Amino acid sequence: MSAIDTAAEKPALRVLLCAPRGFCAGVVRAIDAVERALALYGPPVYVRHEIVHNKYVVEGLKAKGAIFVEELDEIPADTTAPVIFSAHGVAKSVPLEAAARNFYAIDATCPLVTKVHREATVHYKKGREVVLIGHAGHPEVIGTMGQLPEGAVTLIETAEQARTFTPRDPANLAYTTQTTLSIDDTAAIVDILRARFPAMTAPHKEDICYATTNRQEAVKKVAPHVDAMIVVGAPNSSNSQRLREAGERAGCRVAVLVQRASEIDWELFDGITSLAVTAGASAPEILVEEIIDAFAARFAVKVETVHTVEEDVFFPLPRQLRPDIPDAAAE
Template sequence: MTAEQAAQKPALRVLLCAPRGFCAGVVRAIDAVERALVMYGPPVYVRHEIVHNKYVVEGLKAKGAVFVEELHEVPAGTTAPVIFSAHGVARAVPEDAARRNFFAIDATCPLVTKVHREATVHHKRGREVVLIGHAGHPEVIGTMGQLPEGAVSLVETAEQARLFQPRDPGNLAYTTQTTLSIDDTAEIVAILKRRFPAMVAPHKEDICYATTNRQEAVKRVAPEVDAMIVVGAPNSSNSQRLREAAEREGCARAVLVQRAGEIDWNVFGALSSLGVSAGASAPEILVEEILDAFAARYTLHVETVHTAHEDVFFPLPRQLRSDAAE
């Protein structure tokens, strides 16, 4: 491109949300698969997408990871590692793995495991557990699957919270999916607390630090830009919540894209400002790809908007730590 052509490109102010992208639980899960491939060699079987990102999954496939949805897809008698995804699994899954004599490695995010433990404690204390979350999401399936069928009541919306009829209104506790909208969840919890004042809350907020921080950054940036791009997969709950947060803050053009090739230039072709964030399972290389696509059409002036500092680290599952190989 000549200097004259570059000068003809319109200017675009880009506000990069920070934090964005990978969280500690996602880093741990991806590292678990990569470490297992190094320690034990391929194949390494992974039940469900290790994280909800096609780019990440395809990259691990190329290294020898084999993704399955259920354990019956794993060859009987294999000695290869079988890894459970970051979203967590129902109690029946590791029990099934043990019956099949699989070498199972649990890469569930520790913050999801925290929710599992909370639900189990409430149940042991005789409380009916209310789970605020989205039906069908792997994390919700895993949390509900910690307890006997019928022990957990799923509430997805404020309307459902208004209509919910517990077995014993004085003996309730609630937990939440870790990747929900902060604002939507607060509304649901407020309704439930008004109706059931004795309902027991989590000791510490279940919506994870990464979900909270990424939503707060988007909420700061969204009112200042013409449009917002969230890099993430359509089946990624936390990524969808970022798009919704941008819309709620008044950004009419807020979209979720996985790769630069998905950008609709009819929508994004005439801008003076753009916000960019990424879901907790989206790698930074895809953010850079998006910026490169805009740089081909605009002269970018990039600013980073920091709203929180993250230094959370989760160690690898025990079987994959260096001392396990010694």
């Protein structure tokens, strides 16, 4: 049988590629921060927590000389190497510990996460009880709650918790949110809180970041029109998990999250004629291409890109790493 005959026997598959997808400005900034630090100072460069939640990215940076740790006490006391904080942000205690140990710390926290930190701090200084809508245990939530003294922030994860929450002073409340939440779930929780506490202070600008919003909206547009959906991303990536959920809720009967093509359960895609593909904000485009190539090996693939909004957000590197600042490497 010729190669042409084999190709002709492949079932047709229409692939709708969501745009925007993949890296956001905060992720680009964080990865570039590690690579720039390696270029300026040479390896090793220590990174507290995964710089972004993507194994492929982390392994690539490891190969270049980055060393990932979960806590600062894993770093040698006498190191002069840079220590970078991940895009998810850290509690106030972390930079204080780094300073106490004379580490050369570089903060790669996404500026949109820093915005949430500042909001929470302002509310606290004004005497408001702070409600944080988010997921317990996520690094971003740990970092945000860690901006204030213990007990100053109440974490609400579900609508049920919003219904039963009892504040100290109902007239003196403010809320913030994790930046990578489900738009719809968060709106439902906020509606409950606002109905119960009309005087509650809201963020000046939506805390859920532009990239999370844009990727979820793209999924909602495409999901009702395909048989299945692949979200490229890590299981510990909040924004990637929310994309999968958004696909399911929008009517896609098969919506799965995978990190690499090797994880695809092909039985789930038996008989499909249309597929949507998107990627979480920490997933590189090369993995999207890998997924499409894997389907192309089994289907006669026709790829169409579905655009919903153009993104042009850019965040400059942390101060110590910017080439436009004189003697950055000498600081």
